[in-house]
Amino acid sequence: MSTPHLPAPDRYDSMQYRRCGRSGLKLPALSLGLWHNFGGVDTLENAGQMILRAFDLGVTHFDLANNYGPPPGSAEETFGSVLHSKLAAHRDELIISTKAGYRMWPGPYGEWGSRKYLLSSLDQSLKRMRLDYVDIFYHHRPDPDTPLEESLGALVQAVRSGRALYAGVSNYPASLAAQAADYLREEKVPLLIHQPSYSMLNRWIEDGLTSVLEEKGVGCIPFSPLAQGLLTNRYLAGIPMDSRAARPTGFLQSSAVTEEKISRIRKLNDLAVERGQTLAQMAVAWILRLPVVTSVLVGASRVAQLEDTVASLQKLEFSADELSRIETILREP
Template structure:
């Protein structure tokens, strides 16, 4: 059966809020779509395609990928490349497509981390899977403790000079290393556009580490991932760990962070629930509004298993932001446990 022709919604930019990324000329949607999970080779192509269509129809112009997203690694880029070719080709100039490299992609000493060989080889492979001549943003996915930062940042700068990336960024860098990366890129004539750290009400290391201050001083934007703490900051955990959830399957740490689904975290979630209820919000909306309260946060990355789940997350942008009194009440709730 041939795929039906996609036409983007005419009013796709009417409701989305866009934020300038650091001191660059680029704006990103306040909520971006990450393809970390649910877009791999084991997932339904048609479901993923429908989510991508709906996201773009609602003003999500930024689609975040990485070389290892799947499973298997590379599958998310292949899936997105297929949708680009069949549906999104007329809209390519309206989109920001990002990818990353840093985690394991192939065996041997050149298949991960931050060497020039790995970063540039991986970018070529990503472009082939995506069916693109360039990505809009190319990230170093994690710092490499054994490769000089000058080499890793030099590879990113060369990706721009070669026309294979319009902008570059870093991910999972602590403040001190982020400053070194930003300064190194600046010296090479290629600004660091953006940093992608994890950040949520339950994981606030970027505040205590001073990362937000470093990024602001360096003119870089911030796009935060896991703002819902892998589903913990949603209504489904208010009555404990639900059957069938990642936590119930034994993922008490892992992608939910070092603390996982601890009793202390569950206590904080339950303390936040009355605040969300008073504001007439689902807990997930409260969590997304909270990470976006800081103007230094350019965008929040969300995932989605279904179109309905995507719509629910994007609805967090509706209504007012959080007031100072709301934020004070949230701080009190987060001191619980």
């Protein structure tokens, strides 16, 4: 039998915890996302080390989805294995979230937002992670062909049945997020949290969504805070051969990495150096400046990378001049 993990006794001393909207739940300022590097194609030992180190650093929130891997479902299996063998005694110290919305299995019931799909997927996720419940269950993306009340009704049923404690949505535009918050409030299952993409290079949530979340008392946990790696030192000298942008397929295409964009990134990096931070650390701190942001969802491929990101919490303050300089850089053509 695997030896249970003995967590660091000081794990809660340096992490910040922020209240999620108007709920009673607090989340760590940084949460660990298992989108990449925790699948069946990855090394279980490395994945386990990152999960355990995150917990020792005060990261209590672990974010998954049904299709995370690859292959789909394998990230949940990896997390379930580590949880069961190493952290089972600490389940009540953890916030575990999962989602359903993207394609997970063949046929008409394997994606989008029907009650059939969402609840079936949740049951599968619980089985893979060997859990009785998740803390947060998200609808991963809006479904243009399913009535909103059906998708949200599935979240309500998940909570009322005890399979989830809270309901969340991801990738919802401002108008739909407002409708979702109103519907779920009427059902007495308040919308806890919204998970949108957001970074210095992707600021769409500032055009209405943040106002909705503030008005409705909904927390916000942005993903892709480093713009798929652009907001790191990886691209300061161009496109590395082993980077995401160099791959023929992926979320970051080489066509998106223009010389003009790299020029801006270099200037942001210069400012980060002045602040005594890496560019990645400054990019995370910049997101946490927004009061509506509860937590930032970060990824990692190794323990050292995770530790470097957590170090961003050591300098979260920005002067008015620094914020003005960032805006000037970002507005460059």
